[in-house]
Amino acid sequence: MSVFHDVLFPFPVGLGASGGPVLTTEIVALASGYEERNTPHAHSKRRYDAGPGVKSLDDLAGLIAFFEERRGQLHAFRFRDPADHKSCLPSHEPGPGDQLIAAGDGEMRVFALTKLYGTGPDAYRRPIRLPRAESVLAAVEGEIRPVTLDELGRIEFSSAPEPGGQITAGFVFDVPVRFDTDRIDASMEAFEAGLVPQIPLAEVWLSPGSAAP
Known part of the structure; x- marks a missing residue:
């Protein structure tokens, strides 16, 4: 049975990865020459190739060990997108006012x-x-308040923010992914020639109870 392993993909290797968002657009060409376009998903999914991040045989050995622990495609894990892992610009540090999350209603304490x-x-x-x-830094009307995180990454205040209070937050985040292959092809000859194996990673959507015990 597949579960989510709360471990981070080897960070030095991940820094060299390439990839980004992938959308699903369905296009129907009409006899009139026009097109109808639609998408079945509200959200994009990220895909990456971590192969370019393998710079040494030690990197490769660590990657293979990580791959074996995840049983190839079976178990998902954390991946730090080198180009997009902050609530702010990549060159900035996250702050409590980075992202507008919601407005308080005096009752809700948990926010995504x-x-x-x-x-x-x-x-x-x-x-x-x-x-x-x-x-994670969370604030209500600019005042930083302590929060905890639940299993879905939602923030929870100890008391409900006041009605109309703007809830903002700043954070560093990872992407839930799995290996998109059950094999790693690598050889000493190819590595010495500067050729690196493809290490495809695919984002997954997590559901409650998907974490490993």
Whole structure:
């Protein structure tokens, strides 16, 4: 049975990975020459190739050990996207006012973290499932307040924010992924020639109870 392993993909290797969001667009060409376009999903999924991050045989050995522990594609894990893992710009440090999360209603204490991409009516709000607990800074009307995280990465206040109070947060986050292959092809000859194996990673959507005991 597959579960989520709360461990981080080898960070030095991950820094050299390439990839990003992938959308699913269904296109139907009409006889009139026009097109109809639709998407079955509200959210994009990330895909990566971690192969370029393998710089030494020691990197490769560590990666193979990690791959074996995850049983190939079976178990998901954390991956730090080198280009997109903060609530702010990559060159900045996360702050409590980075992302507008919600407005208080005087009753709710639990809120899902999100990150906004773009501006205006077509901006995309991405659910954040794996924030780093030690990095989360939450505020209500600019006042920092302590929070805890539940298993879905949602923040929980000890008391409900006041009605209308703007809830904001800053954080570092990871992406839940799995290996998108059950084999790693590597050879000494290829490695010495500067050729690195492909290490495809695919984002997964987590559900309650998916974490390993």
